[in-house]
Amino acid sequence: MDQLGYITAPDGSPLYAAYHAPVQGSPASPVLICAPLFEERKSAYGALRKLAGRLAAAGRPVLRFDYRGSGESGGSSAARRWSHMAEDLAAAREALTRISGAREVVLLGLRLGGTLALQEALRGTAGQARSGTAAVIALAPVSVGSHQVRQWKMRSQIRAELTTGGGTGVPPVAGGQDAHATLDFDGYDVHPAFFDDVAAIDLHTAGALSCPALVVQISHRTEPAGDSTKLVAALGPQARLECLRLEPFWEKLDDVDTGPLEDIVLKQVPGF
């Protein structure tokens, strides 16, 4: 059963959180789930909730949460910067360790949530900030932010063309705009600098992890793509890659059977 509630972000925003209590008592590290953003969050909501339920059934305390300005959380998406998401993750981690009594958590993130989880673990590695990451599971993480921003831009253009039939105008997603304006991205108000924040991400050069990590490539292919290979090589010897042939469920309106992904995570997580 989910226990729903709110935790508080450093700026005072209430962050929606759902705690899945472990079905059996277990000393195993709890799992903090980091969701993706925008439409991907909506499309992946059911899959991540189901995964949380299976992890809890396997004895893991699990916490899901929404970043400020996202989902059921308070705060404004128009004011959100990438650094705020890291702060929100830290607040959720603190809540999970408090509830579970554990000192370390497994960070599990999808898409930009996976990117955030990896960055968080890397920060711990460099001793710059928080430690306490037992392991990371990154599902289809975005490793090069500029590629993601380009895809957002294209997607924005596609949406505009489909809705107006035109194809005119500058796609709303682009850096360098008036710092005081907000941008409409798929119906979400976004701070223009947020796209610059994301474009600056490059996990290929971020350094090696000091905790175990599983990166799951989710795509039409069963062999590693160049991007995945580069990422895992950059993350160092503690990182491992699994390739899963599965539709990108975070892009689909229809239900996709994510059972095979859950099986990979459930198989891996006892080692963490």
Add this chain to the structure above:
Amino acid sequence: MPERVEDRLKAMIVERLMLKAKPEDIGDEDDLIKKWNVESVQLMEIVIGLEEVFGIQLGDDEFSIKKFRTVTNIAAVVREKKPDA
């Protein structure tokens, strides 16, 4: 005989979009959105596929749905960018 660009595109589309169809089921002039229920984000996957399979890079202002609505139209983009394809 070299494979037609259109046929390579169909194989790429079926594989990357994981369509439940055979490449030969797709007609050159089929509207991919209407007939094959290709969603907007999947058109982006086709653009990425062009980059990976054909080595074609599209500029940010070169994309339009019209160019990606049918295999014939996508093939025209390929031939324009890579005449020897």
